[in-house]
Amino acid sequence: xxxxxxxxxxxxxxxxxxxxxxxxxxxxxxxxxxxxxxxxxxxxxxxxxxxxxxxxxxxxxxxxxxxxxxxxxxxxxxxxxxxxxxxxxxxxxxxxxxxxxxxxxxxxxxxxxxxxxxxxxxxxxxxxxxxxxxxxxxxxxxxxxxxxxxxxxxxxxxxxxxxxxxxxxxxxxxxxxxxxxxxxxxxxxxxxxxxxxxxxxxxxxxxxxxxxxxxxxxxxxxxxxxxxxxxxxxxxxxxxxxxxxxxxxxxxxxxxxxxxxxxxxxxxx
Amino acid sequence: xxxxxxxxxxxxxxxxxxxxxxxxxxxxxxxxxxxxxxxxxxxxxxxxxxxxxxxxxxxxxxxxxxxxxxxxxxxxxxxxxxxxxxxxxxxxxxxxxxxxxxxxxxxxxxxxxxxxxxxxxxxxxxxxxxxxxxxxxxxxxxxxxxxxxxxxxxxxxxxxxxxxxxxxxxxxxxxxxxxxxxxxxxxxxxxxxxxxxxxxxxxxxxxxxxxxxxxxxxxxxxxxxxxxxxxxxxxxxxxxxxxxxxxxxxxxxxxxxxxxxxxxxxxxxxxxxxxxxxxxxxxxxxxxxxxxxxxxxxxxxxxxxxxxxxxxxxxxxxxxxxxxxxxxxxxxxxxx
Numbered sequence: 207x208x209x210x211x212x213x214x215x216x217x218x219x220x221x222x223x224x225x226x227x228x229x230x231x232x233x234x235x236x237x238x239x240x241x242x243x244x245x246x247x248x249x250x251x252x253x254x255x256x257x258x259x260x261x262x263x264x265x266x267x268x269x270x271x272x273x274x275x276x277x278x279x280x281x282x283x284x285x286x287x288x289x290x291x292x293x294x295x296x297x298x299x300x301x302x303x304x305x306x307x308x309x310x311x312x313x314x315x316x317x318x319x320x321x322x323x324x325x326x327x328x329x330x331x332x333x334x335x336x337x338x339x340x341x342x343x344x345x346x347x348x349x350x351x352x353x354x355x356x357x358x359x360x361x362x363x364x365x366x367x368x369x370x371x372x373x374x375x376x377x378x379x380x381x382x383x384x385x386x387x388x389x390x391x392x393x394x395x396x397x398x399x400x401x402x403x404x405x406x407x408x409x410x411x412x413x414x415x416x417x418x419x420x421x422x423x424x425x426x427x428x429x430x431x432x433x434x435x436x437x438x439x440x441x442x443x444x445x446x447x448x449x450x451x452x453x454x455x456x457x458x459x460x461x462x463x464x465x466x467x468x469x470x471x472x473x474x475x
Numbered sequence: 476x477x478x479x480x481x482x483x484x485x486x487x488x489x490x491x492x493x494x495x496x497x498x499x500x501x502x503x504x505x506x507x508x509x510x511x512x513x514x515x516x517x518x519x520x521x522x523x524x525x526x527x528x529x530x531x532x533x534x535x536x537x538x539x540x541x542x543x544x545x546x547x548x549x550x551x552x553x554x555x556x557x558x559x560x561x562x563x564x565x566x567x568x569x570x571x572x573x574x575x576x577x578x579x580x581x582x583x584x585x586x587x588x589x590x591x592x593x594x595x596x597x598x599x600x601x602x603x604x605x606x607x608x609x610x611x612x613x614x615x616x617x618x619x620x621x622x623x624x625x626x627x628x629x630x631x632x633x634x635x636x637x638x639x640x641x642x643x644x645x646x647x648x649x650x651x652x653x654x655x656x657x658x659x660x661x662x663x664x665x666x667x668x669x670x671x672x673x674x675x676x677x678x679x680x681x682x683x684x685x686x687x688x689x690x691x692x693x694x695x696x697x698x699x700x701x702x703x704x705x706x707x708x709x710x711x712x713x714x715x716x717x718x719x720x721x722x723x724x725x726x727x728x729x730x731x732x733x734x735x736x737x738x739x740x741x742x743x744x745x746x747x748x749x750x751x752x753x754x755x756x757x758x759x760x761x762x763x764x765x766x767x768x769x770x771x772x773x774x775x776x777x778x779x780x781x782x783x784x785x786x787x788x789x790x791x792x793x794x795x796x797x798x799x800x801x802x803x804x805x806x807x808x809x810x811x
Contacts, residue, residue: 218490218491218493220493222493359490363483366483367480370483383486387486392518444524
């Protein structure tokens with residue numbers, strides 16, 4: 207059978223190892239696959255829509271943009287367990303007296319790359335939901351990895367550096383970055399979380415609805431069967447940051463759809 | 476707040492290299508600063524599944540993820556410490572021209588002795604050893620070889636290497652005192668006809684070894700045959716295998732090993748600790764990397780035989796270091 211072509215964005219050298227591992231996992235099955243790496247999500251979504259690839263490993267913003275560009279003729283196939291409970295953390299220097307989003311009024315908030323849902327788009331959305339309009343908070347945007355939708359995490363680290371350097375009073379970062387720095391336990395007295403968002407959905411495998419169930423369902427079934435307890439599967443799962451592939455939680459994208467609309471974020475690129 | 480910046484640097488740098496590769500972060504400050512920085516890096520590594528490789532006054536080297544298990548690709552039977560070799564003695568009734576440990580009738584005995592063998596066998600069980608192998612010299616020259624073997628076989632399956640030439644009189648009685656259910660004999664035989672074997676081991680040695688195999692079989696022992704051959708002859712073995720079949724040696728018990736350039740041998744494979752999977756070997760002088768070099772200082776691991784577990788751990792640790800170094804060299808010269 208012709209392999210399914212999966213697209214992914216190369217945001218770290220580990221991407222090659224991860225996808226070669228996943229490709230090997232599907233080898234010798236009825237649903238072989240290969241992968242193509244892109245340098246940014248815009249190019250990847252274009253490739254999905256023009257049929258160059260069958261499935262895209264998309265961020266939440268890339269999913270929203272695919273829905274917009276295809277007028278909904280696309281499906282989310284699977285996701286990481288960690289993608290269904292993603293959060294944005296608002297952090298400040300410990301002892302800064304921040305209590306909630308209202309505490310940011312008149313203060314400086316460092317945001318990550320402008321196309322990062324977790325570190326830019328959704329934080330602004332959460333501010334608006336809290337009654338903080340444009341100009342109520344002084345936003346410091348750090349666009350250090352545009353195109354990769356914040357995947358590198360670099361812009362979020364730069365936002366934290368801005369807080370340490372007193373260029374900002376707080377930073378909005380993804381929970382994955384908060385975990386990566388050891389939460390507030392490795393750097394006592396450095397950072398504390400003063401507000402954390404409701405959970406929302408992040409990445410998913412996206413296909414156009416023209417991809418037949420016959421082609422895609424066996425692949426999804428096989429993906430969901432990857433087992434954390436299997437020593438061959440586990441390194442791949444660890445590197446990709448999950449313990450189990452699961453079915454997507456579509457209601458978890460609602461906040462991002464709203465944010466993209468209200469902030470006037472373009473549906474393409 | 477230096478350490479907070481350090482953690483951010485660690486996170487950022489880790490994402491730039493693939494899992495298994497290393498990266499560095501700069502360090503500076505006085506001794507207290509460096510101590511604090513090292514503690515921060517250690518804590519971050521423990522929490523995030525990375526590994527602090529080294530730290531100097533100027534930089535820390537960190538591995539992204541854990542180093543791959545250097546023993547992962549090794550057959551479980553070859554893992555260092557699975558078998559324990561013991562040189563019961565070094566004197567021999569033969570003076571083979573390729574003996575890797577220079578044994579001969581003139582060689583000093585240098586026996587381990589039954590007490591140390593018994594202690595080693597007992598500690599071997601605790602250390603996870605699965606099989607004991609006794610060799611020499613010629614073990615049947617020892618007047619208490621039956622006690623030595625019994626001290627081992629009580630604890631673990633035991634293989635006794637011999638030239639098989641001495642199974643008569645009181646030495647035959649010592650053989651009969653051994654438990655064929657727990658003891659395997661491995662007898663040296665280099666060819667299917669006398670010429671090659673006798674040219675290395677002495678006149679009539681082939682016939683006496685073949686007789687020894689027959690006697691061992693009659694006494695109920697499983698017999699393995701081990702041949703030592705120059706590497707260039709190892710592809711011409713079928714007639715030899717056919718002969719061994721005819722005297723009742725199972726194919727899986729027909730062991731062919733390449734001649735090593737060790738001891739009195741003037742040619743053969745060059746075997747070093749860097750190129751040899753270790754077989755922990757104990758002699759009266761100490762712990763050696765491999766039985767093929769059991770009287771060569773370049774493969775002496777330690778003079779401290781006891782506790783055995785420490786000796787095995789040391790061999791294993793050195794082996795891991797060699798393999799990691801080799802892996803690093805392979806990674807460093809991908810196109811060479």
